Amino acid sequence: MKEIKNSLTKLLCPPGNGVFTVHTGRDKKLSYQKELFQTTDEKQIETKWSASLKKIKSEPKTLLLGICSDTGGGILRGANWGPLFIRKKLQELGLKNFLDIGDVRVIPHLLHDKYLNTKTINECRLALYGKSSVKLPVSPLSIAESVYENVFKQNPHAKIFMLGGDHSVSYPAVKSVLKHHKKLKHNVAIIHFDAHTDLLEKRLGIDICFGSCAYQIIPFLKSPTQLIQLGIRASRLPREHWEKKLKVTQFWAKDLSYETLNATLETMISSLKKTKTTHLYLSFDIDALDSTYASATGTPEKNGLAPDLCARLIRGLGEHFPYIGADLVEVAPMVKGEKNVNPEPDNTLLSAGMISKVILEELEKNSCQS
Numbered sequence: 472m473k474e475i476k477n478s479l480t481k482l483l484c485p486p487g488n489g490v491f492t493v494h495t496g497r498d499k500k501l502s503y504q505k506e507l508f509q510t511t512d513e514k515q516i517e518t519k520w521s522a523s524l525k526k527i528k529s530e531p532k533t534l535l536l537g538i539c540s541d542t543g544g545g546i547l548r549g550a551n552w553g554p555l556f557i558r559k560k561l562q563e564l565g566l567k568n569f570l571d572i573g574d575v576r577v578i579p580h581l582l583h584d585k586y587l588n589t590k591t592i593n594e595c596r597l598a599l600y601g602k603s604s605v606k607l608p609v610s611p612l613s614i615a616e617s618v619y620e621n622v623f624k625q626n627p628h629a630k631i632f633m634l635g636g637d638h639s640v641s642y643p644a645v646k647s648v649l650k651h652h653k654k655l656k657h658n659v660a661i662i663h664f665d666a667h668t669d670l671l672e673k674r675l676g677i678d679i680c681f682g683s684c685a686y687q688i689i690p691f692l693k694s695p696t697q698l699i700q701l702g703i704r705a706s707r708l709p710r711e712h713w714e715k716k717l718k719v720t721q722f723w724a725k726d727l728s729y730e731t732l733n734a735t736l737e738t739m740i741s742s743l744k745k746t747k748t749t750h751l752y753l754s755f756d757i758d759a760l761d762s763t764y765a766s767a768t769g770t771p772e773k774n775g776l777a778p779d780l781c782a783r784l785i786r787g788l789g790e791h792f793p794y795i796g797a798d799l800v801e802v803a804p805m806v807k808g809e810k811n812v813n814p815e816p817d818n819t820l821l822s823a824g825m826i827s828k829v830i831l832e833e834l835e836k837n838s839c840q841s
Contacts, residue, residue: 479527479621481600481607482576482614485520487555489539489574495805496552499559506562507571520573528625530570533834536618536633537574540611541803542582543639543680547769549803551579553823554634556804556816560824568835569632575618581610582639583679611636612643612679619647627655630834632827635800637769638669638681641754642688648752648796649691659795660697660748661688662788664759664781666705666724666772668713681769681801689717694746696720699739701727701784702759702776724759724775732780736787743792751788753797753830755781760822767806767819778822782829789833797830799823 486507487500501511508519527534537554544550554574576599584592587610595609596602608614615633622629633644645661652659663669669685672678679687689695695718703710704724713719720742722735743751757765761775802823804816 483573486571533569535569535571538636538640541637544637549805550637553802560820577611584613615643633798642684658749663700665756666758750795751792755799764822765819767816
């Protein structure tokens with residue numbers, strides 16, 4: 472177990488340190504770290520953070536993890552700042568029902584180790600870990616998979632709430648959770664809020680990115696119908712195409728409202744029961760929300776969902792199936808957002824904070840140990 476903890480201290484860094492900061496955003500990082508560790512001294516922060524990782528083994532609270540990577544994006548960048556700014560918003564809202572285990576170490580030019588040659592991997596190992604001979608991954612998505620594996624070895628029932636990052640960071644999170652819970656004999660479905668389907672097989676030849684993350688997860692599900700997508704509205708192809716071709720389940724934004732809420736929940740619950748689903752994983756792309764509520768993101772879209780409606784859908788499903796993990800992605804606080812709407816990024820961060828509160832409550836409420 473000591474070896475596992477040592478690996479985590481190499482793969483992770485203190486919360487807020489996932490993005491290298493000189494000036495921009497540094498005040499937010501220091502403010503968060505001062506509240507969390509009662510100091511801004513880097514050595515003291517490192518020592519206290521490292522000691523906190525010992526709690527993973529028996530921690531009943533949800534674990535908070537940041538993946539500050541936007542290399543898998545492609546429209547407007549800036550989601551790498553999401554974890555830091557969302558953390559600050561959680562702090563402002565007084566949310567403390569989690570253990571913050573830090574950020575995945577990020578070399579911002581990299582995505583996944585499978586895209587790198589041996590020479591590059593060795594040089595990056597030297598930069599990250601001080602030795603090229605250390606057999607550890609170097610790309611954020613590859614490191615994330617190792618982090619999840621290490622956490623589950625210490626605590627098989629750990630629940631991780633991951634903050635991204637562009638939506639590609641959901642791939643290692645969801646994949647890791649599905650593989651682990653399969654060993655626990657759990658049948659997990661994915662609840663995916665998004666304006667976009669993310670169902671491309673590849674984007675410009677790359678198979679793991681913000682436009683393909685949902686497609687790449689389907690093979691790990693017991694049934695494709697267990698990928699349930701809500702809020703879709705920006706697709707060049709109709710709902711019928713995706714459901715017929717890939718057998719996924721979709722509820723487009725135009726069909727979701729307070730009037731249809733109960734009927735939508737009944738349909739989803741019935742579908743999940745047919746596949747004998749036992750647990751849920753929630754992946755929430757902030758652009759599922761209407762751009763009035765969230766325009767500080769890489770691809771804001773009009774005619775989306777309201778935060779309260781999303782909260783009701785999340786809670787409604789949680790009454791029937793426990794959540795065993797979640798992520799919230801694509802908050803890009805440096806993006807100014809749309810003109811003539813509420814001030815940004817404050818409006819998007821407030822929406823992200825509200826959704827995060829609901830997610831944390833659901834993860835805390837439900838236990839996957841049954």
